[in-house]
Amino acid sequence: MEHDNRLDIIPKKINSGASHDRLRDESELASKIDTWLEYWSTLYPDNKTVQEKLDHIDATVWLAQEIDIAPEKKESLKLGVKWHDIGRFWQYQYIGSFDDRIVHHQDIGGEFFDRLQQSGEVPNGGAADIIATSIKYHGRNTDELGLSPEQQEFVDLITAIDRIQNSCMGAVNYLEREKSEDSKHYA
Numbered sequence: 067m068e069h070d071n072r073l074d075i076i077p078k079k080i081n082s083g084a085s086h087d088r089l090r091d092e093s094e095l096a097s098k099i100d101t102w103l104e105y106w107s108t109l110y111p112d113n114k115t116v117q118e119k120l121d122h123i124d125a126t127v128w129l130a131q132e133i134d135i136a137p138e139k140k141e142s143l144k145l146g147v148k149w150h151d152i153g154r155f156w157q158y159q160y161i162g163s164f165d166d167r168i169v170h171h172q173d174i175g176g177e178f179f180d181r182l183q184q185s186g187e188v189p190n191g192g193a194a195d196i197i198a199t200s201i202k203y204h205g206r207n208t209d210e211l212g213l214s215p216e217q218q219e220f221v222d223l224i225t226a227i228d229r230i231q232n233s234c235m236g237a238v239n240y241l242e243r244e245k246s247e248d249s250k251h252y253a
């Protein structure tokens with residue numbers, strides 16, 4: 067994909083003092099993603115497509131909360147799902163749809179997150195690197211990538227949560243359509 071300089075709103079200063087304090091990293095990552103989701107929500111207040119994507123992310127966080135996983139990994143997983151589709155909003159901004167055949171949202175999201183890490187706006191290492199991997203590779207074949215077991219675990223969990231939530235949304239939409247097309251069954 068051609069470089070798009072709209073991403074240049076992110077400063078490119080390299081963060082020299084990489085931190086690995088897990089709780090501090092998680093709180094920085096949480097406040098950063100909340101700010102960005104709020105930004106997209108405010109930018110597209112009446113756009114059903116964008117608002118549905120925001121709802122999807124909220125629902126994946128709820129599902130992540132329900133996953134039986136070691137407590138120390140739970141916050142990272144919730145953060146991972148909150149971040150996983152950040153590329154969707156840039157994708158929508160660029161092409162006006164969520165069509166991955168034109169540009170993959172994982173690539174845009176990964177580039178965006180890399181920039182945030184380079185500028186020191188989000189931490190480097192630890193949970194942040196796992197989130198970066200999850201943004202880039204959820205829903206993709208990772209067989210040849212040589213991911214670490216922990217990276218692979220998060221990518222697999224986030225992919226599964228993503229698919230479950232999308233299936234639920236698909237089922238709701240299907241029932242809605244059935245209702246409107248065959249009102250006598252649901253009168």
Ligand SMILES: [Fe+2]
Nearest residue numbers: 122150151228
């Ligand atoms: Fe998703």
